[in-house]
Amino acid sequence: MSKKPSATIEQKPTASNTSHGQAPVNAALTPAQKIELFSQMVRIRRFEERSHRAYTGKNAAGGANIGGFLHLYNGQEAIAVGCCSLMGKHDHVITAYRDHGHAIAVGMDTKALMAELYGKVTGCSKGKGGSMHFFSPERNYWGGHGIVGGQIPLGVGLAYGVKYKGHKGSAMAFMGDGAVNQGAVHEAYNLAALWNLPCIFVIENNGYSMGTSQARSSAGELAKRAEGYGMAWGVCEGHDVYEVRATMDKFLQIAREECKPAVVEIRTYRYRGHSVADPDNTYRTKTEIEDYRRTKDPIQVFQTALIAEGVLTTESAEKIDEAARAEAEAAADFADASPYPTPEDIQKDVYWESDNPDQRTSQGRLFFN
Amino acid sequence: MSQLTYREAVRHALAEELTRDPNVVVMGEEVGQFQGAYKVTQGLLEKFGPKRVADTPISEAGFIGMGIGASMLGVRPVMELMFWSFYSVAFDQILNNAANVRYMSGGQINCPIVIRGPANGGTNVGATHSHTPENILAAHPGVKVVVPSTPYDAKGLLKSAIRDNDPVFFLENTVLYGEKGEVPDEEYLIPLGKADVKREGKDLTIVTYGRPVIQSLIAAELLAKEHDISVEVVDLRTIRPLDIDTVLASVRKTHRVLVVEEQKPFCGVGAQLTYMIQAEAFDDLDAPIGRLCTIDAPAIYSPPVEAEQLPNPQRILKAALALLD
Ligand SMILES: Cc1ncc(C[n+]2csc(CCOP(=O)(O)OP(=O)(O)O)c2C)c(N)n1
Ligand SMILES: [Mg+2]
Numbered sequence: 001m002s003k004k005p006s007a008t009i010e011q012k013p014t015a016s017n018t019s020h021g022q023a024p025v026n027a028a029l030t031p032a033q034k035i036e037l038f039s040q041m042v043r044i045r046r047f048e049e050r051s052h053r054a055y056t057g058k059n060a061a062g063g064a065n066i067g068g069f070l071h072l073y074n075g076q077e078a079i080a081v082g083c084c085s086l087m088g089k090h091d092h093v094i095t096a097y098r099d100h101g102h103a104i105a106v107g108m109d110t111k112a113l114m115a116e117l118y119g120k121v122t123g124c125s126k127g128k129g130g131s132m133h134f135f136s137p138e139r140n141y142w143g144g145h146g147i148v149g150g151q152i153p154l155g156v157g158l159a160y161g162v163k164y165k166g167h168k169g170s171a172m173a174f175m176g177d178g179a180v181n182q183g184a185v186h187e188a189y190n191l192a193a194l195w196n197l198p199c200i201f202v203i204e205n206n207g208y209s210m211g212t213s214q215a216r217s218s219a220g221e222l223a224k225r226a227e228g229y230g231m232a233w234g235v236c237e238g239h240d241v242y243e244v245r246a247t248m249d250k251f252l253q254i255a256r257e258e259c260k261p262a263v264v265e266i267r268t269y270r271y272r273g274h275s276v277a278d279p280d281n282t283y284r285t286k287t288e289i290e291d292y293r294r295t296k297d298p299i300q301v302f303q304t305a306l307i308a309e310g311v312l313t314t315e316s317a318e319k320i321d322e323a324a325r326a327e328a329e330a331a332a333d334f335a336d337a338s339p340y341p342t343p344e345d346i347q348k349d350v351y352w353e354s355d356n357p358d359q360r361t362s363q364g365r366l367f368f369n
Numbered sequence: 370m371s372q373l374t375y376r377e378a379v380r381h382a383l384a385e386e387l388t389r390d391p392n393v394v395v396m397g398e399e400v401g402q403f404q405g406a407y408k409v410t411q412g413l414l415e416k417f418g419p420k421r422v423a424d425t426p427i428s429e430a431g432f433i434g435m436g437i438g439a440s441m442l443g444v445r446p447v448m449e450l451m452f453w454s455f456y457s458v459a460f461d462q463i464l465n466n467a468a469n470v471r472y473m474s475g476g477q478i479n480c481p482i483v484i485r486g487p488a489n490g491g492t493n494v495g496a497t498h499s500h501t502p503e504n505i506l507a508a509h510p511g512v513k514v515v516v517p518s519t520p521y522d523a524k525g526l527l528k529s530a531i532r533d534n535d536p537v538f539f540l541e542n543t544v545l546y547g548e549k550g551e552v553p554d555e556e557y558l559i560p561l562g563k564a565d566v567k568r569e570g571k572d573l574t575i576v577t578y579g580r581p582v583i584q585s586l587i588a589a590e591l592l593a594k595e596h597d598i599s600v601e602v603v604d605l606r607t608i609r610p611l612d613i614d615t616v617l618a619s620v621r622k623t624h625r626v627l628v629v630e631e632q633k634p635f636c637g638v639g640a641q642l643t644y645m646i647q648a649e650a651f652d653d654l655d656a657p658i659g660r661l662c663t664i665d666a667p668a669i670y671s672p673p674v675e676a677e678q679l680p681n682p683q684r685i686l687k688a689a690l691a692l693l694d
Contacts, residue, residue: 129473162442187428352471362529362560364562365611
């Protein structure tokens with residue numbers, strides 16, 4: 001899996017039937033690249049559904065497959081896929097705990113992701129991070145963070161690092177609509193604006209922070225807070241991958257070329273509860289969920305557009321879906337068959353020095369048991 | 370050899386590392402144009418320019434987090450906290466992000482950041498500005514914690530800290546900034562995790578670090594002169610990694626131990642030390658391990674009384690005599 005739609009396939013770009021599809025960044029996509037975006041979204045959906053089944057099911061020993069929290073990305077797929085498809089060599093991504101979609105969109109192997117959920121040593125963090133803590137530095141993916149808003153200063157640091165090293169690049173720092181009320185986020189806004197750092201703060205506004213609606217948690221318009229810091233801002237709809245790409249491309253170019261930050265709110269919706277543990281029966285209605293799914297499901301919307309463009313047929317879409325289901329199933333099989341870390345692994349990966357004893361320069365005890 | 374103040378020794382370490390490695394940057398509140406709240410970074414902005422020495426807004430969570438993010442990309446930020454006391458507003462960044470990112474990524478990400486600044490009482494600035502969080506920091510696997518007591522140690526240890534690939538928290542002391550000591554003119558490094566026997570003795574071991582090292586040396590001198598008691602003073606210099614071997618070797622020699630720390634007693638560094646000493650050298654002890662800490666209350670403002678709340682030579686002397694009774 002490459003993290004960008006392959007540019008090597010020489011096919012004529014097709015016209016889009018939506019206005020966002022005509023945006024240069026989308027008009028330039030080949031049919032193969034469009035299909036790649038579509039299939040990433042489907043793969044995320046199927047991965048999430050398979051992990052949900054694993055979470056609620058039991059393993060052969062009668063125990064849980066997956067522990068802790070599981071925050072699913074269903075409904076928000078066009079955001080991670082749209083944003084990550086714009087990444088170049090020096091563009092970086094960091095997000096919160098709802099991190100599976102971004103991980104797949106940057107090209108991480110779903111086997112390693114599922115194994116991480118299962119707490120297996122073959123997981124992307126060797127079973128040490130879990131659902132909320134996926135990382136892939138070689139794909140410029142810096143997590144996967146469990147503390148609401150805590151990743152945002154790190155995102156500014158990534159942008160600082162890009163600029164310090166003289167690269168033309170950016171950092172996209174993702175957060176939820178609840179995270180905007182964290183103090184660290186505002187400190188980060190100010191630093192990015194003050195120091196002209198190429199950081200795009202992306203608010204994935206799914207309407208709720210756990211069971212609290214936006215109206216009950218945030219005063220004013222979320223992205224508009226950027227104005228207080230003299231930053232550019234924008235709002236777009238997150239169910240249309242073309243719109244996400246068109247909007248983000250504009251801000252990313254400014255970030256890369258002019259080293260300017262921005263805040264972008266992308267409106268979206270989550271289909272599942274906050275986490276799998278959320279019975280989802282206290283703060284919204286089933287009708288609300290169904291209404292969104294019926295009219296704005298990002299996969300359906302894109303599928304319809306691609307069929308209209310002649311890029312996709314119902315049959316080819318079904319094939320993609322079947323492949324995505326098979327991939328998720330294979331990931332679960334892989335995770336299930338993989339071994340757990342050993343107790344000896346507990347104290348590995350704590351210090352660079354303890355993992356590289358031949359290069360150690362300090363002395364004394366690092367561990368106390 | 371030159372006579373340098375502790376402050377100058379820290380500054381020289383920063384300047385040498387800024388010169389050696391273009392990835393090193395110094396950041397913090399007032400470190401540049403103002404020349405440092407305690408003048409530690411004086412002259413560095415002029416010498417290295419604003420790209421390498423950067424003034425930050427008063428946003429500890431924001432700029433420490435930024436430094437951690439930058440360190441993941443290979444920048445080596447040395448972040449100044451005007452007081453370590455302000456770590457509380459950056460607690461999440463320091464102890465969730467810096468301490469955990471290597472582990473949670475399964476060893477894929479390093480965080481070579483140094484956070485430095487003073488952490489001490491004794492300057493009558495009240496409870497909010499007098500925290501000594503070395504125990505709280507060192508309780509987090511993944512981090513290293515250094516508390517130097519002399520100019521020589523401060524320079525050699527800070528240079529090692531900046532070259533270290535793990536996050537290192539470096540706790541200085543405003544009372545010591547003006548203290549002078551011998552510092553070699555040629556370059557040197559002191560490895561983290563190596564204790565230093567600052568005075569040899571045979572009747573009692575004082576295990577300590579930071580400013581109480583200086584106070585313990587004064588007490589040891591008085592004990593020798595006035596009571597004919599020979600005290601060995603072991604300066605830990607680094608809390609984590611911990612050079613317990615040097616401590617145990619001294620205990621096996623003197624058979625009596627007093628732990629002195631500028632910390633509140635509950636769950637302090639001394640609690641860990643006394644546990645380890647009894648576990649590993651029980652048969653060598655001729656008396657229960659003694660412990661002298663800051664008196665267990667928030668830091669009092671009242672100047673003459675604060676001096677009594679903290680360890681001081683007289684309190685150390687009394688505690689030592691009680692142990693030798
Ligand atoms: C500092 C902090 N406070 C509270 C929580 C518990 N918590 C986890 S997610 C969450 C809701 C966040 O909602 P939002 O930012 O909108 O993101 P979403 O879950 O919708 O993606 C809360 C309260 C936490 N992880 N960290
Ligand atoms: Mg939300």
